Amino acid sequence: MAYPNYYPFTAIVGQTSMKTALMLCGVDPTLGGVLVVGDKGSAKSTAARALTAVLPAITHRDGCQYRCDPDAPAAVCPVCNVEHPEDPLASSVRFVTLPLGASEERLTGSLDMEQVARGGPPEHAFRPGVLAEAHRGVLYIDEVNLLPARMVDILLDVAAMGVNNVQRDGIGLNHPSRFTLIGTMNPEEGNLRPQLLDRFALMVDVHATRDKQKRAEVVRRRFAYDADPEGFIKSWYKEQVEMRRQIYDAQCLLPQIKTDDATLLLISHLCCEFDVASLRADIVMNKASRALAALDGRDAVTPADVRRAAELALPHRRHRKTGEPIGLDSNKLDELMNNALQPA
Structure with missing residues (x-):
């Protein structure tokens, strides 16, 4: 079976958050x-x-x-x-x-x-x-x-x-x-x-990287792809197959991953503290946390999964003042996570 001859996903330099978000939607298309x-x-x-x-x-x-x-x-x-x-x-x-x-x-x-x-x-x-x-x-x-x-x-x-x-x-x-x-x-x-x-x-x-080594590598790979798309794609075949297998395995594991009450409360706590009105945020964070665990081959969600899900699901949903850009205060997120995870 043939796959499209696009620039290989695994050959993209950096942009970890973007690639993670896209992979999560591959693991759980209902996201x-x-x-x-x-x-x-x-x-x-x-x-x-x-x-x-x-x-x-x-x-x-x-x-x-x-x-x-x-x-x-x-x-x-x-x-x-x-x-x-x-x-x-x-x-x-x-x-x-x-x-x-x-x-x-x-x-x-x-x-x-x-x-x-x-x-x-x-x-x-x-x-x-x-x-x-x-x-x-x-x-x-x-x-x-x-x-x-x-x-x-x-x-x-x-x-x-x-x-x-x-x-x-x-x-x-x-x-x-x-x-x-x-x-x-x-x-x-x-x-x-x-x-x-x-x-x-x-x-x-x-944003485009400001690291000169990474920028040079981006250009190097792009020139190689433009000069010989088929050859470049073949050179990344192993990495592409491995990622496809990782996503497939995560899809299979996903139904087995449950979210316990403590995790649900943590998710809702973060949504409330960031003044998010839409309940869709709670649902998305739950799904994204489970998909992150599945990608990592685990059958349980961890607080680290919840934190990563918050970084992806809340920036565009939180209440913002007029003219305030989309984003999430990472220091506030760390503080909320630490306080919520303190033993009672």
Whole structure:
């Protein structure tokens, strides 16, 4: 099975927080996605694309436009709801880009009304859009803060329900649309609506390294990739396979990891102390803590996992004064953690 020929995820120099956040969404796709904030040239889009090559393959039926899970096909899928003697296909996770200039119809998909008028069922007349293509995959939006308000509203609805509803002339069709949403933005070019900001499970703030050795290594690897993409990808094959195995093993371990009451209370304590209103923060921190433990091959969450989850889940959710940048006071986080973990 072929994987996309993107720049290898494991060849990205530094940017540990960004890579960790993306890997967590690979371990638990229900997390909801990552917002990557930073300057141009800090590997934001490179890392987003590269992620799909280290994610374990998914299975689906040949010809299925939704890439349904063969064990739980969509009710509207004309391919998966019939008997299939052959085994499902295994494919890499899709990476689907939503361009800023895309139309609403390109996002949601459309119905061929001429085919419906001839008596065809809506599921056969459906022309899939980005939301169908991204099901069980990665939906990427560059400069997400510049996305038109109407497109944001559609994304919010679908992200909340996991279902895309397409309506035209009284004819409707629903199809599943569950995806990992990765957005990138430069904060100098505008802010993101709070409603959409909260839909990103995790957020990382990235900057190009100021370490001259690392910068030189970034350039060296980029030149090597541009000169011979296939050869460069092959040179990182072992590392890519090892990371894919790590994520797969973590996916398998994740259901066994439970969060005890003390950890739940610690998570809620941090959310309250950082003045986070949304209860989604508590849920995300719980999921991220468990995914961190799974990536490390452990069956229990530690306070260190909770602290790391807080760094990724709270910066964009805490209450901020007007003009105050997104971020988290690490000294305050340390103090809160130390106080909470003191024996009673």
